[in-house]
Amino acid sequence: MLITEQSSLYNDLEKKSVREILEDINREDQKVALAVQQTIPQIEKLVNQIVPRMKQGGRIFYLGAGTSGRLGVLDASEIPPTFGMPPSWVIGLIAGGDSALRNPVEGAEDDTDQGWKxxxxxxINDKDIVIGIAASGTTPYVIGALxxxxKNGILTGCITSNPDSPMAAxxxxxIEMIVGPEYVTGSSRMKSGTGQKMILNMISTSVMIQLGRVKGNKMVNMQLSNHKLVERGTRMIMEELGLNHEEAQELLLLHGSVKKAIGAYRIR
Incomplete structure (x- = not known):
């Protein structure tokens, strides 16, 4: 039996108090970071192959169904505002299309051809990267695409919670993240989903840092899409250039990003 389908380590959940349920879930969640830690060599191997491809214009495609697909779309959607990259650089695809982000689409994940289509x-071309996400490692939509x-010479990776899966093959x-049985038997939206989000964060953030989208520890390329981010960018410029708030904000809004504002100021 797949690890993700094994019976929960806890019984009679409906008889537990709220505190007991919360403590049990938290106890299980503490196992996730350790499971992710074990996969760092594989994450590193994947990132080291992604970076040169993206420097040549390659893109990352995440593919998944259900929770896994939604998490891929989530990570992809956060790249433009966080790092100022075009939305075409990291793309999340979910079985059943965008409507599946909110509602299950019957049979979508069982279609072997739809992902590649x-x-x-x-x-897609051989500079791109395809990363399949599926806790079970058996989702036909993902396996067919990978x-x-x-076959077309495209780099492939995967994130799964079962060893030696068809998807890994x-x-x-x-990246095989073995978090063990879920608190609610088979509910891979829990520990598996948490671990997937952690790994996606690690992949995309490390890639963007390697591509020069972060300076020091700051999001110098973030989109100025709201007041909070304008203020954050203003503070960055104040710290970097020693300007007052008004000067820094004027410079930021003139150039549209912290990186461009600082660069323009320094070549005056």
Missing amino acids: KLTEHH REAR ESDVA
């Missing part, structure tokens, strides 16, 4: 609509991508780099 979606990738071809984006004119298989075709690999189609991946150049398999």
